[in-house]
Amino acid sequence: MQNLAFNILAGLFAFIPALVANPGAVITGGKGRMDFGKNFIDGRRILGDGKSISGYFGGILIGFISGLIVLPAISLLGLFQFTVSFATILVVSFALAWGSLTGDLVGSFIKRRRNIKSGEKGDLLDMWPFVIFAFLFLFLISRSFFASLYGNFIDIVIILVITPLLHRGVNILAYKMHRKDVPW
Numbered sequence: 150m151q152n153l154a155f156n157i158l159a160g161l162f163a164f165i166p167a168l169v170a171n172p173g174a175v176i177t178g179g180k181g182r183m184d185f186g187k188n189f190i191d192g193r194r195i196l197g198d199g200k201s202i203s204g205y206f207g208g209i210l211i212g213f214i215s216g217l218i219v220l221p222a223i224s225l226l227g228l229f230q231f232t233v234s235f236a237t238i239l240v241v242s243f244a245l246a247w248g249s250l251t252g253d254l255v256g257s258f259i260k261r262r263r264n265i266k267s268g269e270k271g272d273l274l275d276m277w278p279f280v281i282f283a284f285l286f287l288f289l290i291s292r293s294f295f296a297s298l299y300g301n302f303i304d305i306v307i308i309l310v311i312t313p314l315l316h317r318g319v320n321i322l323a324y325k326m327h328r329k330d331v332p333w
Contacts, residue, residue, distance in 0.1 A: 152230070159228035160304030161311075165219045166242045166284035167249035168312075170212030172319050174250055175328050177207020183254065189261065196257045197267025207253070209246045216242025231297045244290040245283045252282025268331055276316045280308060 182203035184195035211322060220238045223229060254279035260271045299305055312314045324332035 151262060154299070155228055156230065156298070157304055157307060159223055160298050161228075161308065162219060162223050162228065162295060163241070163298055164245065164283070164304075164308055166212040166216035166245035167279065168315065169215040170246040171248040171316075172208075172323065173211025173215075173246075174201075174204035174253070175323050177211065178204025178205075186314055191262065193261045193263065193264065194267070195256060195262060199267040200254060205250050208250050209243075211244045212246025212249060212297040222313075227297070231258025233257060237291065237294055240291050241287060241294050244286045248283035248286025249279040252279035252284070255282060270331075273313075276312050277309065280312050 155251055177198075178201040182198060183200040183205060187327055189195045207302070214307075217238065220233065220242060221235075224233045224238075256271065256274045257267070259278070260269070260274050261267075263271075265271050265274070284295070284298075284299065287299075320329060321332045323329040
């Protein structure tokens with residue numbers, strides 16, 4: 150049971166680069182529209198004004214840096230049941246942050262197709278695409294790390310369950326700090 154608890158804790162902490170990338174995008178966002186203000190073939194915006202080039206790359210950078218801090222700490226605390234090299238830490242941090250923000254873009258694209266305006270509540274489309282794409286990018290870029298940490302899928306389920314709560318809390322905080330126009 151203790152190994153399972155350690156694995157779950159390690160899985161949650163290892164996912165921090167993906168979780169931090171989204172608020173990082175909010176903090177660094179606002180410069181240069183990701184879709185260049187263009188519409189898709191359905192006449193609706195591709196992504197909307199809420200997705201900026203500075204936010205995308207700034208969020209990836211902040212998520213990546215958080216991974217460079219958190220993942221070695223997890224490793225030093227012995228939460229990983231396997232050896233993690235610095236090269237793996239670099240790759241995992243980047244994969245999670247990049248996948249997270251790419252998933253956020255996919256969620257925005259789908260929301261626009263469903264005629265949900267930028268900034269409007271999209272329920273799970275605001276929360277799960279970034280998680281799913283973070284896991285997907287990690288799987289594609291570092292299968293050995295993914296299998297070692299998330300191979301039993303319990304951590305994935307736990308992250309999918311707590312993400313809506315974390316997402317809501319962070320968005321309320323960003324709203325109160327006047328970094329978001331709406332608290333969702």
